[in-house]
Amino acid sequence: MDRISKLEKEIIDLRRVLSNKEKELYEIKKEYTQQQANIQIELETQYTPYNNAVKTQYGDNLPKWAVESSIIFLCLHIAGEIGIVDYDAVELTNIHRQILHGEGDQHMSKAESAAQTLRSINSRITITPYNVQLASSNAMDIASRYDVVLDCTDNVPSRYLLNDLCVMSKKPLISGSALKMEGQLTVYGYRSEKNTNEKDAPYIGPCYRCVFPSPPPPEAVGSCSANGVAGPVPGLIGCLQALEAIKYIVGHTHGQLLVERMLLFDGEDSSFRTVKLRARNPQCAVCSENATISQLVDYEAFCKAQAKEKKKQEARLKSERRKQEKEKRMTGQSYYGFRVTKFADTKKWIQDVPKSERRIGPACTSEFCAKGTARFCSHFTEDQRQEIFSYFWNSLDWKGKKNYVRGLVDSVPPKRRRLKHKGEVSRKGDSKLYHLYNKDERQPVCRLMFLNTLGIKEAMVRCWLIKEDKPKSPKKPVKSLNVDSYIDNLPKEPTKCQYCLNSGCNIMYVCLDVKSQHQLYNKYTKDMKAKNIAPASRKTFSKVVLKKNVRIFKPKNDTDVCDLVAQHNVLPSLGYQNLQKNELENQNVSINYYYNAQCGPNIDPCVTPIVISSSLLQTVDLNLHILPPESRILPDQLAGKVNADLNSKRRHLLVDVRSEPEFNMCRIDGAVNCPIDNLHGARFEQLLERIRNCNSEVTFICRRGNDSQIVAKKVLEAIEDEHRSKITDLTGGLHAWSKHVDPNFPVY
Structure with a gap:
């Protein structure tokens, strides 16, 4: 009867376990049912094809939004393992675009931070972070654990490394990239033998080397950190990478995947198109039958570029x-x-x-110490020894530890115990007497008791006793002294730009035949060596030059007088070179330019070059009154004249002087682009010739009506009198056009 009761109880327990497992299975099926329906997978194959491992390799390359969007969707759609390779740590500047990290993850490994976030999204899969830089030495070992590799890098050495790695390990490489407003996606190294749905003859897709046999020159390669990228673009590419990975895992054929095809996305007009790639190269160095590369090599040397920018x-x-x-x-x-x-x-x-950590050793058990009167090893209890150990390692800094040991060890002349050696000089330099504090009393102990109580070794003690701490003397700035005097003695002159002078600019330009600071440093080193003086380093030289506010004049054109603000080079012809600061204020001219507010105290923000970047920017618009009222035209007047010319054979010439990116962003229909920075030399003559041939009026346009006045003034001074009457400037620029003519016209 007892056995029957026991079996009945076991059956009840098994039924309870089975019920719990059935509920868990139902929840998992419910979670993945919608994914199955979307990609048309039979229910019984859900858990087999999805139980794959995916490795994602990324550094500070394809922006993390792409990487993280692909990882998140893979995390939600697979039931296997995901590996994340990243050597970097989370910084506060990453968080606005890297959605797997938070403010509390600063200085944490990005791989570990991403893994924690993904585990909170889907706890049923395995996430393995690798906080290493993927290299030839470790790539094969890491990739051997996975079935699919996602390439989210943007440097050439890493792409060749991942390609060769996937070819040698016979794994597909899903490669995505993004730069500025464009993105690309394709699949390299696809093999049909691993897909049971492939019914055609064995097929192998092209690898990265088949398409790009040799790396491009380093100077021709762009990167996200140097050229920038719009955040949503890599996010979109990352989602599509995840889709291609899922399609491969569930058994889609090469015709359904991006094999021998590349998907191109253009964010400018939100368009997608697919281009055909060249087929597998039978002479490829890594994937052909007669491959010449059979192991991973040094890809930084092969590509002549760094695999990481950090x-x-x-x-x-x-x-x-x-x-x-x-x-x-x-x-x-x-x-x-x-x-x-x-x-x-x-x-x-x-x-x-x-x-290992420091541990307190066993107490002295020597009978010699216990019976003798010269040592007090037996007087120390275990609690006292533990207190000494804790004080030594927890309360003292490193210098304090050294001084503590030096105060407990005495050096005495060595003693001769044998009578036959008495009086001879010992090879031993000295003998050591060891002590410990017992209730503030310094008591002698044996060497073993001393070392074990403090948890240190004899070699450390002897090292501390030999090497006394000496205060470090501050470095004398001898080398920078000759740089100071050298820069002071160089022939220099102030800027020729009156605007910079009026704004308080104190920059001095070197009057030597040098084109860059590098050439100036080379001249400095030659002069110092001629005097038998050791020259300072380039770093020291650059610091002194920056501190003294000295520059090399680098004009873009022969007629330029300012290399800080491009607009200053067209203003002297307007008669402003003699204007003083109070005169500018009387004419209501506000001269503030784009400047970087983080430039620091040694740089005058009023003369910092125009920079439009992700840094904190500040701008105050110019409000110039250059042309007389008869040479300017109001927006509603211009609209009437343009419409009148449309009904006749005449054509009103609208010249937009903004930069090309601004012109492409928004413009009045029929306007032509002549950027103000390019209007010199042959291009300026072409504009004049176009104005001469125009049978109607010519109106110059810009954003606010300032640059257009500058160009119009320059044209009026250069063109013949007979053509001057048809030249006007749009008052208020495109902002006024949007306000008075077309409210739907975009302004910025």
Whole structure:
């Protein structure tokens, strides 16, 4: 009867477990049902094809929105494992576009932070972060654990590395990229033998080397950090990467995937198009039958470019890690020590040797110490020894520890115990007498008791006793002194731009035949060596030049008088060179320019070059009154004349002098673009000739009506009298046009 009762109880428990498992299975099926319907997967195949592993490789490359959008959708759609490779740490400037990280994740590994977020989204899958830089030495080991690789990098060495890695491991590479307003997506290295749905002959798609056999010149390659990218573009490419990965995992054929095809997205007009790529190259160096590359190589040397743009940041992180490990070592915690690797004649120090934490050792059990009267080892209890150990490692800094040990160890002349050696000079330099504090009383103990109580080794004690701490003398700025005197003695002159002078600019220009600071530094080194004086470093030289506000004049055109603000080079012809600051105020001329508010105290913001970037910018519009009223035209008057010319054979010439990007953003129908910065030399003569041939009026247009006045004034001075009457300027520019003529016209 007992056995029957036991079996009945076990059956009840099993039924309860089965019921819980059925509920869990129902919830999982419910979660994935909509995904199955969308990509037409039979219910019974849901858990087999989705149980795949996906590795995502990214550094500070294809912007993290792309990477993170692809990872999030993969996390929601697969039931296997996702690996994330990233060597970088989270910074506050990343968070606005990297949606897997938060403000509390600063200084945390991006791979670890992303993994934590993904686990909170889907706890049923495995997320493995790799906080390393993917390189030839570790790539094969990491990729061997996964079935699909997503390439989210934007540097050429990493792309060639991932391509060769996937070809050698026979895995598909889903490659995405984005720059500015454009994005691209394709699949490299597809193999039909791994897909049971492929009914045709065995098929192998082209790899990255088939399309790009050799890397481009480094100077021809752009990157997101240098050229910028619109955030939604990489986000879109990342979502499409996830879609291609899911399609591959569930068994779509190469005709349904982006194999031998590249998807191109243009954010300017939100258009998609697909272009055909060249087929697999039978002479490819890595994927052909007679491949010449059989192992991963040094891709930075092959591409003559760096695989990551954060060398300085990596060095900083490495330095910070060393400081952290050093702090752990000094406080008795476990830490990582160094080992030396030798390659040819070079040595490399690697910090990866685990060192255990400091522990208190056993007390002295010597009968000699217990019976003798010269040592007090037996007088110390375990609590006293633990108190000494804790005080030594927790209360003292490193210098305090050294002084503490030096105060407890005495050096005395060595004693000769054997009579036959009495009077001879010992090879031993001295003997050590060790002590410990017992209730503020310094009592002698044996060497073993001293070392075990403090948890240190004899070698450390001898090192501390030999090397006394000496105060470091501050470095004397000897080298920078000759740079100061050298810069002071150079022939210099102030700027020729009256606007910069009126704004209080104190920049001095070097009057030498040099084109750059590099040439000036070379001249400095030659002059110093001729005097047998050691020259300062380039870094020191640059700091002194910046501190003294000295520049090399770098004009874009022969007629330029200012290399700081481009607009200043067309203003002297307007008769402003003799205007003083109070005269400018009387004419209601506000001269403030785009400037970087973070430029620092050593740079005058009024003379900083025009910069339009993601930094904090400030602008105050010019309000110039250059042309007389008869040479200006109101917006409603211009609209009437343009409409009248449309009904006749005459054509009103509208000349928009804004930059090309601004012109492409919005413009009046029929206007032509002649950017103010390009109106010199042959291009200015072409504009004059076009005005001479115009049979109607010519109106110059800009955003606010300031640059257009400058150009109109310049044209009026250069063109013949017979054509001057047809030249006008739009008062108020496009802002006035939007206000008085077309309320739907976009302004900025």
